[in-house]
Amino acid sequence: xxxxxxxxxxxxxxxxxxxxxxxxxxxxxxxxxxxxxxxxxxxxxxxxxxxxxxxxxxxxxxxxxxxxxxxxxxxxxxxxxxxxxxxxxxxxxxxxxxxxxxxxxxxxxxxxxxxxxxxxxxxxxxxxxxxxxxxxxxxxxxxxxxxxxxxxxxxxxxxxxxxxxxxxxxxxxxxxxxxxxxxxxxxxxxxxxxxxxxxxxxxxxxxxxxxxxxxxxxxxxxxxxxxxxxxxxxxxxxxxxxxxxxxxxxxxxxxxxxxxxxxxxxxxxxxxxxxxxxxxxxxxxxxxxxxxxxxxxxxxxxxxxxxxxxxxxxxxxxxxxxxxxxxxxx
Amino acid sequence: xxxxxxxxxxxxxxxxxxxxxxxxxxxxxxxxxxxxxxxxxxxxxxxxxxxxxxxxxxxxxxxxxxxxxxxxxxxxxxxxxxxxxxxxxxxxxxxxxxxxxxxxxxxxxxxxxxxxxxxxxxxxxxxxxxxxxxxxxxxxxxxxxxxxxxxxxxxxxxxxxxxxxxxxxxxxxxxxxxxxxxxxxxxxxxxxxxxxxxxxxxxxxxxxxxxxxxxxxxxxxxxxxxxxxxxxxxxxxxxxxxxxxxxxxxxx
Numbered sequence: 001x002x003x004x005x006x007x008x009x010x011x012x013x014x015x016x017x018x019x020x021x022x023x024x025x026x027x028x029x030x031x032x033x034x035x036x037x038x039x040x041x042x043x044x045x046x047x048x049x050x051x052x053x054x055x056x057x058x059x060x061x062x063x064x065x066x067x068x069x070x071x072x073x074x075x076x077x078x079x080x081x082x083x084x085x086x087x088x089x090x091x092x093x094x095x096x097x098x099x100x101x102x103x104x105x106x107x108x109x110x111x112x113x114x115x116x117x118x119x120x121x122x123x124x125x126x127x128x129x130x131x132x133x134x135x136x137x138x139x140x141x142x143x144x145x146x147x148x149x150x151x152x153x154x155x156x157x158x159x160x161x162x163x164x165x166x167x168x169x170x171x172x173x174x175x176x177x178x179x180x181x182x183x184x185x186x187x188x189x190x191x192x193x194x195x196x197x198x199x200x201x202x203x204x205x206x207x208x209x210x211x212x213x214x215x216x217x218x219x220x221x222x223x224x225x226x227x228x229x230x231x232x233x234x235x236x237x238x239x240x241x242x243x244x245x246x247x248x249x250x251x252x253x254x255x256x257x258x259x260x261x262x263x264x265x266x267x268x269x270x271x272x273x274x275x276x277x278x279x280x281x282x283x284x285x286x287x288x289x290x291x292x293x294x295x296x297x298x299x300x301x302x303x304x305x306x307x308x309x310x311x312x313x314x315x316x317x318x319x320x321x322x323x324x325x326x327x328x329x330x
Numbered sequence: 331x332x333x334x335x336x337x338x339x340x341x342x343x344x345x346x347x348x349x350x351x352x353x354x355x356x357x358x359x360x361x362x363x364x365x366x367x368x369x370x371x372x373x374x375x376x377x378x379x380x381x382x383x384x385x386x387x388x389x390x391x392x393x394x395x396x397x398x399x400x401x402x403x404x405x406x407x408x409x410x411x412x413x414x415x416x417x418x419x420x421x422x423x424x425x426x427x428x429x430x431x432x433x434x435x436x437x438x439x440x441x442x443x444x445x446x447x448x449x450x451x452x453x454x455x456x457x458x459x460x461x462x463x464x465x466x467x468x469x470x471x472x473x474x475x476x477x478x479x480x481x482x483x484x485x486x487x488x489x490x491x492x493x494x495x496x497x498x499x500x501x502x503x504x505x506x507x508x509x510x511x512x513x514x515x516x517x518x519x520x521x522x523x524x525x526x527x528x529x530x531x532x533x534x535x536x537x538x539x540x541x542x543x544x545x546x547x548x549x550x551x552x553x554x555x556x557x558x559x560x561x562x563x564x565x566x567x568x569x570x571x572x573x574x575x576x577x578x579x580x581x582x
Contacts, residue, residue: 064365067368074356074359075353075356075357076569076572077573078404078577078580079400079404080379080382080383080399080400080403087356087372087375090359090360090372091376094369097365098369136573136582189582194577194580196577302360302361305361309424312485312488313425313478314364315482315485316477316478316481316482316484317477317481319485320476320480
């Protein structure tokens with residue numbers, strides 16, 4: 001998931017790209033078409049490399065920033081079991097970030113560079129994490145809807161043409177699907193609970209439904225780079241295809257929970273076998289991407305503060321390492 | 331105090347120490363400077379929450395009033411918690427957290443090593459599992475304290491200040507009260523005097539390698555084991571218990 005910003009225009013045009021010959025590009029495309037995996041040391045077009053770096057680093061950043069909205073309820077989790085499950089989930093996300101950064105590093109960019117991009121605000125992360133978690137039910141909604149949408153996006157990525165990314169995604173998908181079940185379970189219990197608990201669950205669905213649909217990115221007609229990513233088999237399905245699939249799977253789950261999806265236009269179309277749903281507020285999506293979501297500043301501010309507060313610690317570790325190396329050399 | 335009361339009190343204390351320290355570590359999630367440390371902290375916190383659950387579940391059984399782990403963890407008042415003052419102290423900076431963990435875990439590991447051989451089977455079983463976890467924590471946290479102490483001038487000063495500030499809370503770990511004494515005598519429990527000697531040796535060696543000075547033993551704060559806490563605990567508990575208190579009787 002977490003790759004909506006993929007569709008931004010790429011401004012850099014390095015010199016290496018100018019040296020690429022049509023024969024090289026053709027041979028590369030032939031490998032892709034034959035479903036071969038591209039590995040780190042293989043030749044690849046510069047634009048392919050850049051696209052992947054952008055996508056993988058955004059994905060990694062999303063995992064790291066995504067720890068914050070869930071971490072917001074960690075100290076207040078209602079039972080020790082729920083606390084432990086949530087903690088394990090957040091730990092998984094840190095782990096996902098770690099191996100996604102590693103996958104990114106195989107493309108010739110360092111983790112420090114990627115993190116610097118996040119901290120400077122230049123690199124994006126999934127817009128969904130700029131929404132606040134206001135009640136405990138939001139933790140359920142994130143697992144059910146946000147991780148659910150992520151899985152829709154990520155399962156095809158297990159077959160992505162770039163080997164290291166595809167392999168990282170296999171493991172991530174397994175864990176995400178566990179997270180999704182946990183999220184659904186939180187809501188299932190709330191919906192079977194007191195009136196106050198059920199109201200909490202409905203309120204969470206009301207707030208998280210539309211932002212979850214936005215996670216799939218702009219409509220296909222407005223998605224500029226999708227075609228190239230599809231040709232390179234980084235992407236296997238279009239934004240709208242995945243969004244439709246998500247709605248089709250999720251609406252019956254909401255019905256099972258006894259919750260109302262907050263969309264007056266939502267209707268099941270017998271003929272196509274799909275749910276038709278209302279228009280997404282793309283202006284809201286654009287504003288959140290631009291930095292005007294409810295929590296953009298807060299999320300990035302917290303990450304920056306953690307980074308800055310840790311500077312003396314990193315310096316200490318470096319200094320200690322140098323001292324030890326000097327001792328060993330003496 | 332009879333044997334059974336001491337056993338219950340002892341199990342609760344172990345649970346309270348694990349929970350309160352785990353909760354402090356949970357407060358730090360998503361705020362660590364390095365991803366690897368983020369993972370380590372979450373992992374260690376998870377160990378503590380897991381230990382708390384096991385100790386509380388057993389305490390609930392011993393008490394026999396139908397209270398489960400969550401009743402004990404989330405529905406008692408502040409003065410019913412019996413954790414050490416050391417571990418309820420606020421997190422402060424990274425050096426404060428690391429110093430706190432090293433000082434506590436150098437004690438806790440010894441305590442668990444003894445408990446593995448105690449006469450109560452359940453406590454011994456939980457301790458056997460916890461011991462493996464805490465041995466690894468202590469090794470990790472010790473390596474950090476050494477890096478901070480023997481790193482830069484700034485990190486050295488911060489680490490020394492952290493150790494100095496927390497030192498006054500270390501005495502309580504070894505100040506045996508009735509619960510400790512009855513547990514030691516009736517269940518072949520830890521000898522706190524001996525643990526103190528081992529702890530001093532461990533801590534002295536770590537501080538030396540970290541080029542940090544061992545503080546003089548002066549006045550020592552106490553009260554946690556008797557339910558008299560610092561002001562910090564009340565806020566932590568209010569936050570931790572919020573949902574249970576706001577929705578009495580609800581299932582989660």
